[in-house]
Amino acid sequence: MLAYLLRRVLYTLPIMAGVALVCFALVHLAPGDPLVAILPPDASEDLQNQLRTLYGFDRSLPEQFVSWVWRALQGDLGTSIASNRPVTTEVMTAVVNTLRLAVVATLIGFFFGCLFGFVAGYFRNSWVDRGASLLSVLGVSVPHYWLGMVLVIIFAAQLNWLPATGAGPGGSGDWVWNWEHVKHMLLPAITMSVIPMGIVARTVRALVAEILAQEFVVGLRAKGLTHFGVFRHVVKNAAPTALAVMGLQLGYLLGGSILIETVFAWPGTGFLLNSAIFQRDLPLLQGTILVLAMFFVVLNVVVDIVQSLLDPRIARS
């Protein structure tokens, strides 16, 4: 078991190095001079060279990569070209906002996904199953940014119940768990929860159907166990996989929140990424993507480890 855990953690090191390389390459993939965004068109040759040295663009690529990684390891992701603030500060504020939204959305999605999945798996091929399966197909098919727009149209523009955009009176920095803030979170969180809901429902349905078909369930029933007793066993067997799917979905939401955050003007990483792209703020773009991708890699490891602790068969295979 320990060997498996160690192997799993060590295996992520080359992946992390690769991820860093891809993030670094992004900036150099970009056409044009990265300094164009901040330089006035009539900038003197001297000023251009000064800035190039300041941002390190005058050195060779391997040299730049090594020093970028070295500084990133110490928590320094450079300076945003547009705002002139440290990238690390900007990204961390945004990550906290995105994480808050994504965790709430994942929990909502997980709860309803499990509910639909269990019901559908228990009553296979009944109308409940068809309804739940239809809902999960709709959940994975809906363009979530459009769903966000529709929710804004219904609940903000027409009914005027909930605010359409923003993160509440605290802005991007000060979040408090009160209604004034939470009401700003409801629409984006519901929008975001639809994707994990569909995927969790599909997975749980298949899991429950598979478990119910196994012999031990027949044995439990023959033993005279009540419906609830059997249900407990099904939950216990389905939990590791369902939790793993939930963990991965959290990661996908963190990375995929950009479209929803744009619709709701939620001050998270997606919003930051969007402005970094349109202001051609390459250090900020690079830093945000690096942090999100690293988070995703770490989350993957954590999910694998938790899953193997819950279900030791995985580590042995």
Add this chain to the structure above:
Amino acid sequence: MSAVITPAAPAAVPAARSRGYWASVGVRVMRDPVFWVAASVVLALLAMAVFGPWIAPADPQASSMLSRLKPIGTEGHPLGTDELGRDLLSRLIVGARLSLFMGITPVILAFVIGSAIGILAGYAGGFVNTSIMRTIDVFYAFPSVLLAIALSGALGAGIGNALLSLTIVFIPPIARVAESVTTQVRNRDYVEAARASGAGAFTIVRVHVLGNVLGPIFVYATSLIAVSMILASGLSFLGLGVKPPEPEWGLMLNTLRTAIYVQPWVAALPGVMIFITSIAFNLLSDSLRAAMDNK
């Protein structure tokens, strides 16, 4: 007790040739009503993409400042008009071409490139396999939406860049499926037999590997089309894909976003088209997969 066991007499007339695997998959698919519904929707969308300019009742680019943002049901504009007074019905119909092109092309490209990479890795095995698959793992470490937006954000807006970044996003998952199926097929007895009878690597891949591998990859790839449609329109929605004034559903949704307080239901229409397309492709691939699983 007779010592001679007479073998069962061979049937005088050879029985009708049993159906091959793909024929039976086809028969099962044809019996599935969901398949018929999904396939008809997809065909209708494809017809719109091909014949759009001839079906559309009005010129999708003709703007009129006098009839901006008319509601659904306006005379002459059954689905209303957009923020520049262009007929929305016509734009939705003509927009099918670019929207489907943007959604389907990356999957086709990734299908070709990803299958080639995966089959190479799976067939070669050893060091080649390790180095290819570990590189693929790095791209797997990015959530797909993030990778698509990061790539096209770095490359800049435009149809070509959006197609390129979506293709890069879909190569790793397809290559993974191709690699795992090829590895299974490679160790089968018939491949061994072909090698023993002197077939070269190229012949084995062409006859034995491709024939068995392309089917599963194809079905997997169809399930990616729905994702690709949503992502491609999403890129245009962010302003990273198609540029105005081309009619494309994601871009239309983006430009109509400002109108949600004026004509909310007109503004939501382009998203309905994306939704319908993605449901149809999801159902189509579900029904294909169900027919193939049922051995």
